[in-house]
Amino acid sequence: MSASYAQDKQDLMRRLRRIEGQIRGVQRMIEEDRYCVDILIQLAAVRAAIDKVGLALIEDHTRGCVRDAVINNRGDEAIDELMDVLAQFLK
Amino acid sequence: MSASYAQDKQDLMRRLRRIEGQIRGVQRMIEEDRYCVDILIQLAAVRAAIDKVGLALIEDHTRGCVRDAVINNRGDEAIDELMDVLAQFLK
Amino acid sequence: MSASYAQDKQDLMRRLRRIEGQIRGVQRMIEEDRYCVDILIQLAAVRAAIDKVGLALIEDHTRGCVRDAVINNRGDEAIDELMDVLAQFLK
Amino acid sequence: MSASYAQDKQDLMRRLRRIEGQIRGVQRMIEEDRYCVDILIQLAAVRAAIDKVGLALIEDHTRGCVRDAVINNRGDEAIDELMDVLAQFLK
Numbered sequence: 001m002s003a004s005y006a007q008d009k010q011d012l013m014r015r016l017r018r019i020e021g022q023i024r025g026v027q028r029m030i031e032e033d034r035y036c037v038d039i040l041i042q043l044a045a046v047r048a049a050i051d052k053v054g055l056a057l058i059e060d061h062t063r064g065c066v067r068d069a070v071i072n073n074r075g076d077e078a079i080d081e082l083m084d085v086l087a088q089f090l091k
Numbered sequence: 092m093s094a095s096y097a098q099d100k101q102d103l104m105r106r107l108r109r110i111e112g113q114i115r116g117v118q119r120m121i122e123e124d125r126y127c128v129d130i131l132i133q134l135a136a137v138r139a140a141i142d143k144v145g146l147a148l149i150e151d152h153t154r155g156c157v158r159d160a161v162i163n164n165r166g167d168e169a170i171d172e173l174m175d176v177l178a179q180f181l182k
Numbered sequence: 183m184s185a186s187y188a189q190d191k192q193d194l195m196r197r198l199r200r201i202e203g204q205i206r207g208v209q210r211m212i213e214e215d216r217y218c219v220d221i222l223i224q225l226a227a228v229r230a231a232i233d234k235v236g237l238a239l240i241e242d243h244t245r246g247c248v249r250d251a252v253i254n255n256r257g258d259e260a261i262d263e264l265m266d267v268l269a270q271f272l273k
Numbered sequence: 274m275s276a277s278y279a280q281d282k283q284d285l286m287r288r289l290r291r292i293e294g295q296i297r298g299v300q301r302m303i304e305e306d307r308y309c310v311d312i313l314i315q316l317a318a319v320r321a322a323i324d325k326v327g328l329a330l331i332e333d334h335t336r337g338c339v340r341d342a343v344i345n346n347r348g349d350e351a352i353d354e355l356m357d358v359l360a361q362f363l364k
Binding site: 184185186187188191194195198199201202205206208209212213215216217218219221222223225226228229230232233235236239240242243246247263264267270271273 | 292
């Protein structure tokens with residue numbers, strides 16, 4: 001069985017590699033004693049990029065696993081699990 | 092002149108390297124078609140770690156640059172800039 | 183047809199009346215020139231309470247409308263709509 | 274001594290009364306069994322409005338109390354307190 005995000009795999013990987021590059025960029029800025037506010041602006045951008053990956057995965061998961069579970073009468077547990085994950089992202 | 096976060100530099104670098112490792116861990120999970128919810132839990136942890144680095148930098152910035160600016164009668168601009176950055180983190 | 187949150191209606195109303203009371207409490211604090219930090223702590227509590235009501239509604243909506251839509255082959259639109267709402271809460 | 278937000282008092286009160294009205298609007302929507310997604314959109318708007326009031330208060334507090342504390346050599350405690358409050362808003 002393939003993951004719910006199978007179709008978006010390349011897109012997710014591309015975004016995560018970019019986020020990894022941004023994190024390394026932030027490290028470089030700190031090593032070079034760059035101005036704190038410039039670093040914070042970069043960090044806020046990384047955070048927004050992570051939220052977008054999170055939303056994309058939540059969407060794939062809902063269209064895939066949750067939908068399948070509902071159709072196969074296992075919707076309750078799947079939705080419990082989805083809510084736990086949403087609560088963590090909303091914290 | 093040293094950056095406001097000079098004293099925390101090693102700690103910040105250590106945390107950012109760990110975040111970089113977590114991002115690579117998420118990439119690996121996607122390559123291995125791991126379960127979406129497990130990936131989302133990891134992503135939420137990365138997000139929380141980034142917020143902590145952000146807060147640490149905001150604190151250093153306030154104790155350093157903003158305080159110096161206030162003492163030297165340039166507080167207004169420094170606080171404007173701080174508020175812009177906070178607004179981005181609260182989005 | 184009843185709303186997806188029909189069973190939680192009393193609980194949601196009770197929480198929203200408490201939030202309304204908290205907001206009036208914040209107004210009173212401002213009128214009485216109370217200390218900013220005490221007001222901010224109250225505001226952060228209101229924000230957390232609103233997020234909880236939001237999560238409860240998202241859960242009811244997913245268990246109700248979204249599940250029904252999936253079963254009746256209208257899952258795509260229902261999930262599109264759910265994602266739009268999540269994106270607003272994650273901002 | 275007046276509060277740091279003395280100058281913004283009318284503006285803050287006006288915004289908080291509007292938020293109170295929005296919360297009552299959400300209660301009405303629930304009583305009328307309105308569609309969950311429409312209620313969630315309203316709730317997200319309330320949350321954004323509360324964040325704006327929070328940012329305005331944080332700004333007034335920083336320009337007032339924190340600045341005064343820095344000038345009077347009590348900056349450390351004031352900044353500790355500010356960071357605690359920011360951490361609650363970033364949660």
